[in-house]
Amino acid sequence: MALWPLFLNNQGRLIHKWKHYFPAYERHFHRYVTRPVTFLEIGCGEGGSLQMWKQYFGPLATIVGIDIRPECSAFEEDQIHVRIGDQSDETFLKAVLSEFGTPHVVLDDGSHIMEHIAATFGYLYPRIADDGVYMVEDLHTAYWEEYGGGYARPGTFIEQCKHLVDELNAEHTRGAVEETHFSKTTLSMHFYDSIAVFERGATGTKFAPQIGTR
Structure with missing residues (x-):
């Protein structure tokens, strides 16, 4: 099932x-369609x-929305659950995971x-499925002061991502960057206009064989 037509025909x-x-x-969510996926959307x-998302992923999906606004509880229906709390509150996030289990996909909107x-990513990313996907969207706000952003401003999520690129490659930095849990459990990072995507996984033992004749 294609996602774009679902959006265009939304009633x-x-x-x-x-x-x-x-x-x-x-590109990043298609492999979960018709699977028993737990999809966590931050911001309802x-x-x-x-x-x-319920239509897209199909009848086996569990869709969990979290939001700080109590009125969002009205969005609950079959397969859709809403929990009210602060996305940066670890106690709240822990309770959500305890109730619904390990998320396969997290979308921070x-x-x-x-x-x-940063707080949500720091808590949730190490706790998603070993082959899960974590997407942060609307990252143009990383350049806007009213959201704590600004070009090259320390502490923005864009600047954090730049450091995480080095962490992803830590094994090759000859000790300049320490290997971390992120280094060892992240398969790839992807960047789009206003989006960052992290795919968990491991490359296994790394080697560069030479095959063929000269």
């Missing part, structure tokens, strides 16, 4: 998404995206505030 609750996000969604908006994004 349910309001969905507000950037058009250029959809190819990234398809008007409730339409929760319904879209929450407050877009740099401090919140």
Whole structure:
């Protein structure tokens, strides 16, 4: 099932998404379609995206939305669960994971505030499935002061991602960058306009064979 037509033909609750996000969604989420996936969306908006993900992933999916606004509880329906709390509160996040289990996919479309994004990522990323996907969208706010952003400003999630690129390659830095849990459990990082995606996994033993004749 293609995601873009679901969006265009939506007759349910309001969905507000950037058009250029959809190819990234398809690329990174498609392998979970019709599987028993637990999909965690941070930020419920008007409730339409929760319904879209339910349609996209299919009848085996568990869709969990979290939001700080109590009125979002009204978005609950079959397969869709909403929990009210602060996305940067580890106690709240722990309770969500205890209730619904390990998420396969996390989509951060929450407050877009740099401090919140970093806190949520720091807690949730090590706790998603070993082959899971973590996507942060609307990262243009990393350049906007009202969200704690600014070009090359220390502490923004974009600047954190730049450091994480080095962590991903830590094994090759000859000791300049220490290997971390992130280094050892992250298969890849992907960047799009306003989006960062992290795919968990491991490359296994690394070697560079030479095959063929000269």
